[in-house]
Amino acid sequence: MKLGILMSGQGAQKVGMGADLYEQVPAYKETIDEASKVLGYDIMSTIVNDEDNVKQTQYTQPAILAMSTAIYRSLADVMPKPQATLGLSLGEYSALVAADVLDFDQAMRIIKDRGAYMQKAGDENPGKMVAVMTDDQDLVVKTVETLQANGKRVYPANYNTFNQLVIGGVEADVNEAMQALTDAGVARMVELPVSGPFHTPLMSSAADKLTDRLADEEFAPMSFDVYSNTTGQKFTDVKATLLDQIVSPTYFAQALQAMVDDGVDTLIEFGPSDTLYKFARKIVGKDVKRYKVTNFKTYQEVREMLAATE
The missing domain is CATH 3.30.70.250 (Malonyl-CoA ACP transacylase, ACP-binding)
Known part of the structure; x- marks a missing residue:
């Protein structure tokens, strides 16, 4: 198995996302609780179970990052080392956490601010x-x-x-x-x-603020390849790419095709929805195996699949 992990982006969120995982998977709960401490509020009550907040960029972005990372950590004991990861927009941060480029707490702090910047830019430029x-x-x-x-x-x-x-x-x-x-x-x-009109020049004020925010951040070497949907290829200059991402188009289709061309034969999406799982079918066809983990049921199914391939 040459495994590629797909990390959900904004728009995948929904009320109750991950609630069953939080109740039934200790490693998942531990990660969500860790994220809540970094954010200074409880993700489950402030976002997951709040119909208004789950629609707000400033809350949604940290919640999706936390959920995707929590799923990844919960399967780490049965999952082979991925060959690569790819996230859609916000999901690039989850992908970089998985590849050890960003520390989880570091990523949560950045995304808390990024979400606030983008919320403000969207409010100012509806x-x-x-x-x-x-x-x-x-x-x-x-x-x-x-x-x-x-x-x-x-x-x-x-x-x-x-x-x-x-x-x-x-x-x-x-x-x-x-x-x-x-x-x-x-x-x-x-x-x-x-x-808001994300990935357009109308978000330039958020990009300017993120430029200042990331100025002193340090990034570690990748433990495996991470593909960027900003460039459609593997990450090289992480900081520059994350800044370009705010105002530039995303090229998820091209990035996924490049990842599969480089040998990935199995894809698993981690996050609140199966959007990327569905995109993959249209981009790379039936030859590449596809799985998703969006709730406890699919978590169990994928865990059993991974355990059987060890």
């Missing part, structure tokens, strides 16, 4: 994000570029799969892009439940 379902992504990019040339603030934001490209920006300008894409023959677009 916008909209829409997933455009088409395999003609050049059409989407050209449509957006035409609007930009006319002063509109709409941008490519997430290359999730080779037939799903998320655009984001000022609401009125995104709406104009949607109409133009409809006129061009795009039949399906889905508005995303997010609190």
